[in-house]
Amino acid sequence: MSTDAIKQIIKRAGSDLDFRKLLFNDPQAALTGYELTIEEIDLLKALQPDHFDSTATELEERVSRARVKVSFPWDRGDTPPAPK
């Protein structure tokens, strides 16, 4: 499958925007003139753009933050307890 023709087609698709559009829209026309097996033609015809994962997942920061919160009953409107 790794024939020179395949490499030529893919390389051309990489550098020639018009050819790439033709390859996706009308593969039969784009592949005219290349010596390819039936399997190779089928493979190229089945090509879909944007199957490569464009950007890698940026992993999130793992930061643990523990707060010191002084909370008293009278924060909630209750009166402070009388000292004994």
Add this chain to the structure above:
Amino acid sequence: MNFWDIKPADSMESTPGSGTEQPASIWVIQDPYNPAGYKPAKAATKDWEISKFTGKGGKIHTILKSNISDSYLELSESQSFVWELMDGSHSVSDLVVEVFLRFHTLSIEGLSAFIDQLQSRSLLSFPPKVDVYRSVQTQLSKRSQPANIFKRLFGIILQSEFSVPGIDRIINTIYKLLGWLVFSKPVQFLLLLVTLVGLPFFYLDVKQGDLSFFIGAHGMAHVGLVTLVAAQIMAVFVHELSHALTTKYYHRRVRRGGVGLYFGMLAFFVDTTDIWMAGRKSRMAVTWAGPYSGFILGAVASITLMIHPISGFIFNNLLHTTPTFYFDVILPLADHRSAWAGFMYQFATFCYGIAFLNLNPLLQLDGYYILMDWLDIPMLRERSITFVRQDLKKKIQKRERFNREEGIFAIFGLLALAWTGLAVFFIIELYGGQLYYWLAGILGNQLAWIVLLIAGGAIVIYYLWRNLLVSHTRRMISNA
């Protein structure tokens, strides 16, 4: 337009000496007419690190870390394949061919975006991209306008951090001196035993009802206040230290750590992002270490509280202490109303409280990271909320089946949003009520209502307007 679409006419070509020179595009440096001929090469080996491990269901994870930008990327199988090939001998078009031969796909834009991303994270030997937006933002923030001073002050109160210099070295020293012992099997077994015994002991301590969480010793509120703060500081400090020490146990770096303000409250923090480079179980262990330390310390405090009257008796009889020593020292310690007992009770309560609070997976706390690692779905929260906002409605309308990830995103996303809504409601109810009473005391009941409604309406309108502006700008950019 991306770099694949650049044609000679689009490139910044100039004729030397013609007086029409323009700044060179980065693509022009290497090959002005054929960006596909660019041969990406990895940055120097010291500038990056790669880690591969098997996740849930045998899935292979590849994490790439940039030591320069201190960022972490998870590569897909095809990206990992391309990364391996980036040795400076394969041109971009060669890579396209290799990807096609291996995966039978052709995505030139995707590959170009990936190369762009690697470049922006200083992972390629090619000169790094200049982050224009960040430079502009830095310059703007340097302007000493009064509004900026207030903004900065507000920012400090809202969230500011003081990172201890050389924190990784310090934690490493603590680990080598004593920390390693905690991770030995006999000590781990003992800690597990203490944890299991401690919880029922704490229940009994609470049930006894002769200790007050808020008052503390001898019913003296002022002592209780001091010990309350001290107990919290100790509990949160140990919580963060446990995360840090466990990170060292897995030979990873503690990136930052120290104290700061978080919504106006004192906070301890520790950055364990480097544990991404270790496997799933290591990540879960680092996260679990925080709450687990709370369970252990809470248990130790609870057990001590239950047995300390007995320990006073043993102490007295075995050491043949003088009656004075017994009455002056041991007995007050054995008294459940002693300052010491009050403090222990507060400490146990805080340790358990912080541990349970941190296990809530719907907040971005330890529980969330444990769930994320257990499910083996990085960025769970962000991806779930995006799924709920963008795709859930369409899928339900089309009556499409949910796959495993989509099901998780739907459930987690909805619960996380509901929790956020609930939290906002309680904050408004708590602080809104206090604000209303305060305003009503000055302006009267009716006027206070009107002021609050106008202020609330203004905030809502501001956010709606801002969102509208952002989406309008995005549309304009995408249409351009």
